[in-house]
Amino acid sequence: MxxxxxxxxxxxxxxxxxxxxxxxxxxxxxxxxxxxxxxxxxxxxxxxxxxxxxxxxxxxxxxxxxENINPVSNLLVLIDTTSSMGLVDVQEKNTNRLRSRLEVVRKWLFENDLGRTFSAKSDLYGRIEPQFYQFWDDQITKIVPDSGTNSLLPKGYETDFQASINQVALEWRGQPLAGIILISDGGHNVGAIDFEEIRQLQTPIYTLGVGNENQPSDVQIKKIEVSPIVYVGQKAPLRATVYQRGFSRQKTEISLRNESNSISSKTITFADETTILDQTIDFEIEPKAEGSLTYTIQLPVLEGEATAENNQKSVTIRAVKSKLMVLLVDGYPRWEYTFLKRTLKKNADTEVEGMILKTSPPFSTKSDVKSIEAFPTKIADLLKYDIVVLGDLSSSQLSIDQKRILVDYVQQFGRSVVFLSGAVSLGNKGLLNSELADILPILAPKGCLFSETEVDLKLTPLGQQHSPMQLSLDFDQNQKIWHNLPALSGWFRNFKLKSSAIVLAEHESESIPILTYFQSGLGKSLLLSAEGSWRWTFESPLQKSMADQISSGSHYSRFWLQTIRWLSARVSNNPIHVTSARINYQIGETIELIVYAYDANFMPMTQKEIKLNVIPSDNLSFQLSTDEVGTGVYRSTFTANTTGRYIIQASVSNSEDEIEIQVDSNTSEFDKPYLDKELMSTLASGTGGIYHQIDNVSAEELADLISAPSKPVYQTxxxxxxxxxxxxxxxxxxxxxxxxxxxxxxxx
Structure with a gap:
C-alpha cells in the first residue's frame, strides 16, 4: 500500500x-x-x-x-478445398468405410472445437482466438466453423500454398499471430514454394495432413506432345505420355479421337512399375482441312483406380495449307539472311525466294543479288507470297511505290511482314522514317542506337503463351530452353513502342523489347530488334526436349517455322479482328481477348462499343464488355468454367469476326493423388511448426503445442x-x- x-x-x-x-x-x-x-x-x-x-x-x-494487458493472439486455420480434397481414400477407424478427405476434415472440426479449446487454455500469455479460412485456386474466404464447415466442398483446379499463406498473413499484418494451421493433402501444384519467403513471415505453421500417404493405384495421361501447327494432307507425329502405378504388366486400350470420331486405338501393356512408371505411345494425325482441330487421348477406367479425372487429355492444334511462299529480302548477304533462307529451303512445307537488293550493277543471274526493280511493284505480284521478310535495308533500297504496296499488303490484304532488323534498317536512314513506319511496331524518328553487347532473352507473360514461342510443350522446359539459348550478338534501343504493340520477348536484364508483334489493319508485323538469331542453330543437343525429337530440327528452325506459320494465318477483310494468345486453355484459366477495330479506310476506330459474344459448347452464351487499351485496340477477359469448344464472336458497325478456342479439364489436382507428407513436414519444420496426421491429433494437443507469440506484458x-x-x-x-x-x- x-x-x-x-x-x-x-x-x-x-x-x-x-x-x-x-x-x-x-x-x-x-x-x-x-x-x-x-x-x-x-x-x-x-x-x-x-x-x-x-x-x-x-x-x-x-x-x-x-494487470496483464496481452492482446488476443490469432490462430489462422487454412483449409484446402481444392478438387483433390474430394478424393475418397481415408479409411474410417474401426470400420471398412472410406471417407473423402473433406468429410474427414468436417468431422474433425466438429469433434474438435478449436475456439472453445484455446479459450479454456488461456494463460498469462493471453487468449488465442482461431480464425477459419478455406482456399482454392486464387480464392480465399473466411468461414464460421459452426455453420461454415458444411460449405467445405471440393472445388477449384489449383492448390497454391504460398499465395494463400501470404494473403492471410498480409490480412493480419501488425496483429499478434500464434501461428497458422494448414489442413491439406499437400497437393501444392502452382510453381515451386519459396520456403525462405515463408520463413520470413516468422510465423510457425502447423500442418495437418489429410489422405492416404501411400501412393494409390492410378493411371493418367500426363501430357500430349504435338506441333501446335500442322499441315493439311500431311502426317504429323503425336506422342502421349502415360503414367501408371499399381497396374504392372496389365493390358488396356488407349485411343485417339478427333471430336467424336475415333482415329486410332492401341493395346498397350503397362511396364513393371519397379523400373518405369511413365510410358510413351506414338500416334499419327493427318488433317484433311484447314482450321482448329482438337484431339483427345483417352484411357478406360480401370478397377481400383484412385480417380478417373486424369484418364483423358485433349490438345488443340491449327491445321494450315501445306506450302507457304516466303519472300526473303535483304540489303546484303549477311548471316541472318543466309541461315533463314537455308532453314526455309530445307523445310518441305515452305518455298522461299531470296533477294539481295542493290542500287547499281553488276547483277548476277546465278545469285540472289537483284536490282531494286526485281522487288514487286504491283500488289497482285506481291500477293503471291504468304509472308515477306525484310532484312537490313535502307529506305532508298525500295521505291516509294514498293513501300506503299507493302503497307497495303499488310493493312488491306491481311498479310504479314517480318522485320529482321539491322543497323541500316533501324538507323536514321532506314525504314523507320519511310512509308513502312505505319506497319512497324516502334517509333524512333532519329533512328535506333545499336549496342554491340550480347543479350539473352526473357519471355514476357504474353510471350510465354504465344504459339511461336513454344520451343517445348512443357512450360518449365520451354522457359529453360529460352534461358539457355546462345546470346544474340547485339540489340537496339532508343525507341518507343506503339500503343497496341505486344512484346513477346525482352532483354533479360534491361527489360528492353527485343521481339515485338503489331497488328496493323488486317495484317501483322513482327520486329526482331536484335542481331544474331542465327546463333540459335548451334545449341547443344542436350537442350533439346522430347517435343524437339518429335518435330526434329534446331530451336532456331522450330522458332522461325512456327513464327512464319503463325504470321501466315490470314483474317478476312472485315475491319474487325479478334485474337487470343492461345487456342488451348484449361478450365479455370483466365482467357484474354484482344480486338482490333478499323474503319473502311483501315484507320483505327476509337471509343467504339465492341460487342463480344462467347458461346461455350453447352450453348449458354454470354456477352463481355471491352476496355480500350490502345488506339483501336480493345481488351476483355473471362474465366472458362466449362470444358469444350468456345466460339468468340466480335462485332462492330455491321462487321464481325470470330475465333474458336478449346478448354480442357485441368487434371493437375490429380497428378499426385496421395498425401504428400514430405512437403507438409518440410513446411512445418522449416517455420518452427509440427506436422501431424489429422486423425492422430486433437484440439487439446494442438493447444498444448501452440502458445501466444509474446512474453506476458503487465501495466501498473x-x-x-x-x-x-x-x-x-x-x-x-x-x-x-x-x-x-x-x-x-x-x-x-
Missing part, C-alpha cells in the same frame, strides 16, 4: 492529536446529565474512529497492482482505497450512531 497526500506529516499528527484531545476533553468535562464510564468511553470511541477514518482518507491511500494499476462509497457509509454510520446514542442519553 502507498499513500498520496500533499499535507506535511506533522500537520496530520497535530490534527489527529487536536481532534482526539478535543473529543476526549469534551466528554470528560460533562457533569450533567451524569453518564456512566462505559457510555463516555463508547461515545469517545465512535467519535475517534470516525476522525481516524477521515484523516486516513486525507492521506489518499492507494493499492499498487500489476493504482486502486484508490479512500475513494469508495463504503467508507463514506461507514463514517456516516459511526457519526449517526454517536448522534443517536447522545440523544438517548439526553445530550441533545
Amino acid at each position: 502507498q499513500f498520496k497526500f500533499y499535507w506535511p506529516l506533522w500537520l496530520l499528527i497535530i490534527l489527529l492529536l487536536f481532534s482526539a484531545g478535543g473529543t476526549i476533553g469534551a466528554y470528560l468535562a460533562l457533569s450533567t446529565p451524569r453518564l456512566s464510564r462505559i457510555t463516555k468511553v463508547g461515545l469517545i470511541g465512535l467519535r475517534l474512529l470516525a476522525i481516524l477514518i477521515l484523516i486516513f482518507c486525507l492521506t489518499q491511500p492507494i493499492r499498487i497492482g500489476q 494499476v493504482e486502486h484508490q482505497l479512500w475513494d469508495h462509497p463504503l467508507i463514506f457509509l461507514f463514517v456516516l454510520t459511526l457519526l449517526g450512531g454517536e448522534w443517536l446514542w447522545r440523544k438517548r442519553c439526553g445530550l441533545i
Whole structure:
C-alpha cells in the first residue's frame, strides 16, 4: 500500500492529536446529565474512529497492482478445398468405410472445437482466438466453423500454398499471430514454394495432413506432345505420355479421337512399375482441312483406380495449307539472311525466294543479288507470297511505290511482314522514317542506337503463351530452353513502342523489347530488334526436349517455322479482328481477348462499343464488355468454367469476326493423388511448426503445442482505497450512531 497526500506529516499528527484531545476533553468535562464510564468511553470511541477514518482518507491511500494487458493472439486455420480434397481414400477407424478427405476434415472440426479449446487454455500469455479460412485456386474466404464447415466442398483446379499463406498473413499484418494451421493433402501444384519467403513471415505453421500417404493405384495421361501447327494432307507425329502405378504388366486400350470420331486405338501393356512408371505411345494425325482441330487421348477406367479425372487429355492444334511462299529480302548477304533462307529451303512445307537488293550493277543471274526493280511493284505480284521478310535495308533500297504496296499488303490484304532488323534498317536512314513506319511496331524518328553487347532473352507473360514461342510443350522446359539459348550478338534501343504493340520477348536484364508483334489493319508485323538469331542453330543437343525429337530440327528452325506459320494465318477483310494468345486453355484459366477495330479506310476506330459474344459448347452464351487499351485496340477477359469448344464472336458497325478456342479439364489436382507428407513436414519444420496426421491429433494437443507469440506484458494499476462509497457509509454510520446514542442519553 502507498499513500498520496500533499499535507506535511506533522500537520496530520497535530490534527489527529487536536481532534482526539478535543473529543476526549469534551466528554470528560460533562457533569450533567451524569453518564456512566462505559457510555463516555463508547461515545469517545465512535467519535475517534470516525476522525481516524477521515484523516486516513486525507492521506489518499492507494493499492499498487500489476494487470496483464496481452492482446488476443490469432490462430489462422487454412483449409484446402481444392478438387483433390474430394478424393475418397481415408479409411474410417474401426470400420471398412472410406471417407473423402473433406468429410474427414468436417468431422474433425466438429469433434474438435478449436475456439472453445484455446479459450479454456488461456494463460498469462493471453487468449488465442482461431480464425477459419478455406482456399482454392486464387480464392480465399473466411468461414464460421459452426455453420461454415458444411460449405467445405471440393472445388477449384489449383492448390497454391504460398499465395494463400501470404494473403492471410498480409490480412493480419501488425496483429499478434500464434501461428497458422494448414489442413491439406499437400497437393501444392502452382510453381515451386519459396520456403525462405515463408520463413520470413516468422510465423510457425502447423500442418495437418489429410489422405492416404501411400501412393494409390492410378493411371493418367500426363501430357500430349504435338506441333501446335500442322499441315493439311500431311502426317504429323503425336506422342502421349502415360503414367501408371499399381497396374504392372496389365493390358488396356488407349485411343485417339478427333471430336467424336475415333482415329486410332492401341493395346498397350503397362511396364513393371519397379523400373518405369511413365510410358510413351506414338500416334499419327493427318488433317484433311484447314482450321482448329482438337484431339483427345483417352484411357478406360480401370478397377481400383484412385480417380478417373486424369484418364483423358485433349490438345488443340491449327491445321494450315501445306506450302507457304516466303519472300526473303535483304540489303546484303549477311548471316541472318543466309541461315533463314537455308532453314526455309530445307523445310518441305515452305518455298522461299531470296533477294539481295542493290542500287547499281553488276547483277548476277546465278545469285540472289537483284536490282531494286526485281522487288514487286504491283500488289497482285506481291500477293503471291504468304509472308515477306525484310532484312537490313535502307529506305532508298525500295521505291516509294514498293513501300506503299507493302503497307497495303499488310493493312488491306491481311498479310504479314517480318522485320529482321539491322543497323541500316533501324538507323536514321532506314525504314523507320519511310512509308513502312505505319506497319512497324516502334517509333524512333532519329533512328535506333545499336549496342554491340550480347543479350539473352526473357519471355514476357504474353510471350510465354504465344504459339511461336513454344520451343517445348512443357512450360518449365520451354522457359529453360529460352534461358539457355546462345546470346544474340547485339540489340537496339532508343525507341518507343506503339500503343497496341505486344512484346513477346525482352532483354533479360534491361527489360528492353527485343521481339515485338503489331497488328496493323488486317495484317501483322513482327520486329526482331536484335542481331544474331542465327546463333540459335548451334545449341547443344542436350537442350533439346522430347517435343524437339518429335518435330526434329534446331530451336532456331522450330522458332522461325512456327513464327512464319503463325504470321501466315490470314483474317478476312472485315475491319474487325479478334485474337487470343492461345487456342488451348484449361478450365479455370483466365482467357484474354484482344480486338482490333478499323474503319473502311483501315484507320483505327476509337471509343467504339465492341460487342463480344462467347458461346461455350453447352450453348449458354454470354456477352463481355471491352476496355480500350490502345488506339483501336480493345481488351476483355473471362474465366472458362466449362470444358469444350468456345466460339468468340466480335462485332462492330455491321462487321464481325470470330475465333474458336478449346478448354480442357485441368487434371493437375490429380497428378499426385496421395498425401504428400514430405512437403507438409518440410513446411512445418522449416517455420518452427509440427506436422501431424489429422486423425492422430486433437484440439487439446494442438493447444498444448501452440502458445501466444509474446512474453506476458503487465501495466501498473493504482486502486484508490479512500475513494469508495463504503467508507463514506461507514463514517456516516459511526457519526449517526454517536448522534443517536447522545440523544438517548439526553445530550441533545
